[in-house]
Amino acid sequence: MMRKFLVLLLVFMLTATLAVSFSGCSHVETISVYAPDGGPALGMAFLMKEFHEIDGVKVDYTLVKGADEIAAAVANGDADLAILPTNLAAKLYNEGKDILFVGTNSHGLLYLLTTAASETFTLEDLKGEVLHLTGESNTPEAVVRKILDSAGIVYEKSDVPIAGKVALKFYKDGSGIVPELVKGAIRYAILGEPAVSNVMQKAAAAKKAEVKIAADLQELWRTATNTTESYPQTSLVVKKSLWRSDKKLVEKIAKLTIDGSVAILDDPTPYLGYLIEEMESTQVPATLKLEGVERANISPTFGATAKAAVEAYFNILLAFDKDLIGGKLPDKNFYCGGLDELQDYKGIIKAFA
Amino acid sequence: MDKKRVLYNIGAPVLGLALFIGIWYALAQAIGISLFLPTPGETLVRFFKLLGEKKFYVAVGNTLLRTILSFSAAFLLACVFAVLSAKFRFFGKVFSPFAVVLRVLPTISVILLVFLLIRSRFAAYVIIFLVIFPMQYKSVLDAIERVDPLLKEMTEAYRFSWQKKVFSFYIPQMTPALLTGMSITLSFTVKLCVAAEVLSYVGKSVGRYMQQAYASLETETLLAWTIAAVLLGFLLEGLLLLLKKMIVRRYHGK
Structure with missing residues (x-):
């Protein structure tokens, strides 16, 4: 009886050991990469077009409508890797979601557009005007409020102009602002690329109003925060389990995002075509030109540089509106660590052409 | 003539x-400004250009398939529930609050509630099903209840088998009213399907391409896709009416 029990125990222990060892070295067969449509998707266009398999792992790419949808995909575990607003990454992490920050994807793509005739622009011009924008309780609102606060300009949420103040009128998305700008029905608005390019082209075609860029919000942010860096608007995050099981794969994808940023700036046509035709992007117009892609500031950064910039950004947001990052700074475990060797990597094109 | x-x-x-x-x-x-409202001519030119693109047929095919699948699922289940409600009065009473609530629920509430729970391409199917099912249920139940009671008694008196009752009595009696209701619901399903595709961001669909055109302010493309959706609705409605004519001619000799 005792012998039988010992044999059974031995078999059980062997099975358990084997199961644990196999699960420890298991490699994934397919991963899902999610990106929100529009500017952030530009940073993934190269990968989407060229890399459907990386080191034997099948890669499925999904474009989603916006921040809400990407948050849902990350929160419910559908996304193994995702591009999302950096503050949203912190918020989800602070809510206990299973993600890690890998690196920054873009450094701001917001621009202040105007239909006003004046050739010069200062923030003082916004007083007594309605500023039309998207991104309530998100990066655009935080950036605009920080810029206005630093310039000592008072603002208020309102649909109508207020004497001596800037009235902030929020829209759910840019599609409500674009026709108004084209008609010349509004004077000041904030949009992100590629909507900026689209609205300027459409306005030129309609000949009702001239829409021009009055200010680069990234520049205004640098002035407002007294820094040399723009804000890390979107970032790449990874599911903790994928980072643990296949760190090398994540590192390779991170490196490829740098190659992708070089490739799309070298010749955007094939990648934009792929985004529009194959990924059926609704936010990237077929008429987008190189200068529009440049204005999206796709410049992936990893390692200690990215971590320092993100921490500085979170500190500003924390002092400003802690809810934007989920009430507190994410702890050190939020950052996946490593990837320092990518800090000086500038990317190559030819190897992937 | x-x-x-x-x-x-x-x-x-x-x-x-x-x-x-x-x-x-x-x-x-x-x-x-043709960016806001192009002329019918500009729209037709864009529509005929779309007809030459492969993606047009893929998108229309997918939307058609989605419409037919959701509609058929809703119709079949509506038939089952309506028959149960007609046969077992207690079941009908228990089920009636569900049917009424689903029927009067604003479509936008159904859409938003489904998006809270399901964020995938299946959301479109669920939305269509939830909106169409109560309409179909009521239409089938009404058709059953409108069957001539004297004829019903006759089938009982002559002890028709259940197959004979269903195929020679109930189906011929109910079909004209059912098909009229179905033709109206089917063109509504096309509209609903396109709306659900827009909102749930379904790829390779009429709704997705409409949204692409809308976001880029390509109004003539948006209207060209709208023409495609309208024609799809007409086609399905026409096919059902044709089917109705054939069935009526076969069973009633008119």
Whole structure:
């Protein structure tokens, strides 16, 4: 009886050991990469077009409508890797979601557009005007409020102009602002690329109003925060389990995002075509030109540089509106660590052409 | 066909269509920016250009398939529930609050609630099903209840087998009313399907391409896709009416 029990125990222990060892070295067969449509998707266009398999792992790419949808995909575990607003990454992490920050994807793509005739622009011009924008309780609102606060300009949420103040009128998305700008029905608005390019082209075609860029919000942010860096608007995050099981794969994808940023700036046509035709992007117009892609500031950064910039950004947001990052700074475990060797990597094109 | 009938059956709808196109043209001219409202001519040119693109057929095919699948699922389940409700009165009473709530629930509430729970391409199917099912249920139940009670008694008196009752009595009696209801619901399903595709961001669909055109302010493309959706609705409605005519002719000899 005792012998039988010992044999059974031995078999059980062997099975358990084997199961644990196999699960420890298991490699994934397919991963899902999610990106929100529009500017952030530009940073993934190269990968989407060229890399459907990386080191034997099948890669499925999904474009989603916006921040809400990407948050849902990350929160419910559908996304193994995702591009999302950096503050949203912190918020989800602070809510206990299973993600890690890998690196920054873009450094701001917001621009202040105007239909006003004046050739010069200062923030003082916004007083007594309605500023039309998207991104309530998100990066655009935080950036605009920080810029206005630093310039000592008072603002208020309102649909109508207020004497001596800037009235902030929020829209759910840019599609409500674009026709108004084209008609010349509004004077000041904030949009992100590629909507900026689209609205300027459409306005030129309609000949009702001239829409021009009055200010680069990234520049205004640098002035407002007294820094040399723009804000890390979107970032790449990874599911903790994928980072643990296949760190090398994540590192390779991170490196490829740098190659992708070089490739799309070298010749955007094939990648934009792929985004529009194959990924059926609704936010990237077929008429987008190189200068529009440049204005999206796709410049992936990893390692200690990215971590320092993100921490500085979170500190500003924390002092400003802690809810934007989920009430507190994410702890050190939020950052996946490593990837320092990518800090000086500038990317190559030819190897992937 | 005499002249009067030709004028009535063909001339009047053509006049209506001409008036519609005339109003559209006048509005487009008054606005004067084709980015906001292109002329019917510009829209038709874009529509015919779309007809030459492979993606058009893929998208229309997917939307058609989605419409038919959701509609059929809703119809089959509605038949099951309606038959159960007609046969077992207690079941009908228990189920009636569900049917009523689903029927009066605003479509936008159904859409938003489904998006809270499901964020995938299946959301479109669920939305269509939830909106169409109560309409179909009511239509089938009404058709069952409108069956001639005297004829019903006759089938009982002559002890018809259940197969004979269903195929020789109930189906011929119910079909005309059912198909009329279905043809209206089916064109509504096309509209609902496109809306659900837009909101749930379903790829390779009429809704997705409509949204692409809308976001880029390509209004003539948006209207060209709208024409495709309208034609799809007409086609399905027409096919059902044709089916109704065939069935009525077969069973009732009219």
